[in-house]
Amino acid sequence: MYEFSYHKPSSVADAAKAMGSADDPKILAGGQTLLPTMKQRLASPSDVVSLRGCRDLVGISSDGSTLTIGAMTTHAAVAASGDVQKAIPALAALAGNIGDAQVRNRGTIGGSLANNDPAADYPSAALALGATIVTTKRELSADNFFTGMFETALEEDEIITSIRFPVPQAAAYAKFDNPASRYALVGVFFAKTSDGPRVAVTGASQGGVFRAKDIEEQIAAGKTPDSSGIAENSLNADIHATAAYRKHLIGVMAKRAVAAAG
Amino acid sequence: MPSVSMTVNGKQVSGTVEPRTLLVQFIRENLHLTGTHVGCDTSQCGACVVHVDGASVKSCAMLAIEADGSTVTTIEGLAGDGDVLHPMQEAFRDNHGLQCGFCTPGMVMSAIDLVNNNPAPSEHEIRDWLEGNICRCTGYHNIVKSITAGAAAMKGQKAAAE
Numbered sequence: 001m002y003e004f005s006y007h008k009p010s011s012v013a014d015a016a017k018a019m020g021s022a023d024d025p026k027i028l029a030g031g032q033t034l035l036p037t038m039k040q041r042l043a044s045p046s047d048v049v050s051l052r053g054c055r056d057l058v059g060i061s062s063d064g065s066t067l068t069i070g071a072m073t074t075h076a077a078v079a080a081s082g083d084v085q086k087a088i089p090a091l092a093a094l095a096g097n098i099g100d101a102q103v104r105n106r107g108t109i110g111g112s113l114a115n116n117d118p119a120a121d122y123p124s125a126a127l128a129l130g131a132t133i134v135t136t137k138r139e140l141s142a143d144n145f146f147t148g149m150f151e152t153a154l155e156e157d158e159i160i161t162s163i164r165f166p167v168p169q170a171a172a173y174a175k176f177d178n179p180a181s182r183y184a185l186v187g188v189f190f191a192k193t194s195d196g197p198r199v200a201v202t203g204a205s206q207g208g209v210f211r212a213k214d215i216e217e218q219i220a221a222g223k224t225p226d227s228s229g230i231a232e233n234s235l236n237a238d239i240h241a242t243a244a245y246r247k248h249l250i251g252v253m254a255k256r257a258v259a260a261a262g
Numbered sequence: 263m264p265s266v267s268m269t270v271n272g273k274q275v276s277g278t279v280e281p282r283t284l285l286v287q288f289i290r291e292n293l294h295l296t297g298t299h300v301g302c303d304t305s306q307c308g309a310c311v312v313h314v315d316g317a318s319v320k321s322c323a324m325l326a327i328e329a330d331g332s333t334v335t336t337i338e339g340l341a342g343d344g345d346v347l348h349p350m351q352e353a354f355r356d357n358h359g360l361q362c363g364f365c366t367p368g369m370v371m372s373a374i375d376l377v378n379n380n381p382a383p384s385e386h387e388i389r390d391w392l393e394g395n396i397c398r399c400t401g402y403h404n405i406v407k408s409i410t411a412g413a414a415a416m417k418g419q420k421a422a423a424e
Contacts, residue, residue, distance in 0.1 A: 006264065006281035006327055028328075035323050036305050038282075048281065052328055076317070100394025101372065102308065105317040106324065182393060 001035075002044040010053040012159055016136045019157035022047035027159060029072060029111030032103045057110070057161060062087045065167055071110025071160040076101070078109060088129070090171040090189070090261070094121050097175065099182055110160040116208055118149045118236070119183035123209035125165075125173065127200035128189035132164040149208040168193045172260035174253040175203075178240055185241050186249035188212075190257035196220050199254060204235050204246045215254050225258060227251035266330040270295070271339030279326045285319075286310045288326035289336060297337040297367050301396070308395035311368040311375075312336045318375035320394070337367035340374070349415035350374050350408075359408030361399035369395050373409045377416050385410070 005022075009015045019025045026045035028034055037043045051057055057072035062083040069078060078084050079096030098104055098112075098121050112122040113133060126133065126142040133140045136159045145153050154160070168191040175187040184203035191198045197219040199212045214229035227250040235243040267276035270293060277292045289295050289312065298321060301309035305323040312321045313335040340348035350370050353359070360366045369392070376383055376391045383391065388409045389402070397405060 001282045004281055006325075008327075028325075031325070031328070032305070032323055035284075035325070039303065050328060100308070101375065101391055102311055102318050102320045102323075102394045103305070106319050 001038045002041060004038075004045055005047045006050065007047060008050045008053045012051070012054045012057060012136055012161055015049050015051060015054060016157050016159055018047070018049045019159070022049070025049055025156075027051060027111075027114070029114070030074065030107040031111075032099070032107040033111065033115050033117065051110075051159070060084060062167075067091075067165040067167060068162055069109055069165070070162050072108050073110075075099075075104035075107050075109070075112075079104065087167045088165060088171060090173050090191075091125055091129070091165065094125055094173045094175075094189070097121070097177075097182070109163060113145070113163065114152060114154060114160055116146055116148075116150055116152050117183075118205065118208040119178075119185075119187075119203040120209075121173070121175065121184060121187055121202065124184075124187050124189035124200040124202035126163065127209050127211060128191040128198045129165045129168060129171065130191070130193060130195075130198060131166075133160055134162045134164060135160050143211070146209050149206065151208070166193070170261040172257045172262075174256035174260060176249050176253055186246050186253050188250060188253035188257045190219070190254065190261055192261060199225075199257075201250055201253075204250055206234060206236055212250065212254070215250075219258060225251060225254035227254065264327055266327055268329050268331060269333045271335060281325065281327055283326045284322055285312070285314075285324045285326045285329050285334075286321035288329075289321060289334070295336050295338050299364055299367055301364065301368075306394075306396065307365065308368040308372060309365050311371040311395065313371060313375060316378070318372050335371075337371060340370070348374070349419050350377070350412035353412030353415055354405075354408040357404050357408040357411055359400070359404045360397075365395060365397045365399075369397065369405055373412060374416075376409070377413045381417055382413060383409070 007018045023046040025047040028048045028050045057070045059070045060081045067087040075095045075098045084092040131142045133145045171191040173189045175184045186204045187202040189200045197216045199215045202209045215225045232243045235246045237243040263278040265278045299309035301307035310321045
């Protein structure tokens with residue numbers, strides 16, 4: 001790992017300030033992606049701004065129609081939360097199946113969304129549930145937040161503070177995970193909302209998480225979901241799975257998610 | 263260089279570290295507690311698992327400076343004074359839950375965190391929890407047996423204390 005300067009501000013406003021005055025800064029949330037990346041020298045920020053001192057970024061609250069999760073809340077805390085289990089059990093189950101126990105004890109929801117790994121679980125939940133990503137500057141709908149593989153609408157000195165999830169009528173996440181890494185080869189999050197079905201797919205596309213609108217239309221029409229309308233040349237192909245296999249899995253996972261949501 | 267202080271195995275310790283110093287480096291190189299192992303250094307193998315503020319973490323995927331002010335327990339901190347092992351350590355010995363032993367400190371620390379969260383885990387729950395701990399010798403079977411026995415022993419010890 002290359003050298004860097006470390007900052008631990010006690011408020012998110014000071015964190016944004018530290019980001020603004022540094023040369024090439026990175027936010028450190030749980031560090032479960034950033035630190036391994038820095039150890040491999042794939043990232044070499046001049047400054048690391050830790051959010052560990054910003055206690056107001058941790059916490060979960062629910063008012064029945066909206067579930068709000070602070071950006072620095074760990075996956076383990078989301079998985080174990082009675083509020084999450086009651087409001088959106090699919091989200092608690094998703095969080096409880098990310099990586100391994102030690103990653104879940106450190107990794108955070110804000111970090112996962114900001115990183116937007118194309119095989120991460122949380123982006124599919126945020127997109128399918130129509131979440132609002134609250135930052136130090138504005139509120140972004142999930143539909144406008146994810147802009148491509150490892151890319152989001154976040155500006156350089158903009159920090160996620162919380163995520164608001166509207167509580168759906170029903171939801172489920174079906175994931176076909178890589179048995180070694182537990183990253184999703186394909187994960188499909190289905191949410192039945194008052195505006196109709198929403199389906200988001202992670203792990204499959206070269207552009208990162210995406211909404212499968214033709215599958216949403218099939219579900220709305222009462223048909224069994226299938227992935228025939230998804231362009232194979234937009235999907236990832238690697239040593240783990242071909243594009244054709246991923247396309248097939250999208251249909252299978254969509255069916256499983258719809259069945260699980262009941 | 264910044265200084266850090268934390269409670270490790272019940273003792274207050276401090277030292278100066280570079281910001282990039284990993285918690286596992288601080289534990290091994292500054293504190294000379296070499297029971298915490300570095301197997302892969304890519305946060306997959308779990309040989310470096312310690313408890314930070316009561317939760318198991320991979321100490322190769324955490325900066326030492328991020329543990330400033332925390333309470334850390336390593337494998338050396340489990341046994342009480344004298345020759346009495348922690349029930350989970352004893353269970354690994356009784357059930358032959360190791361061969362070369364390199365992964366064992368991480369396995370034991372991870373297992374204790376599991377049992378703290380789930381006092382009577384099923385075999386499936388144990389195997390699921392061990393996702394983040396790799397053993398290349400045993401095939402896991404005796405590790406799972408050890409953890410089942412260790413969980414029962416921890417429960418017995420807790421009941422005896424109450």
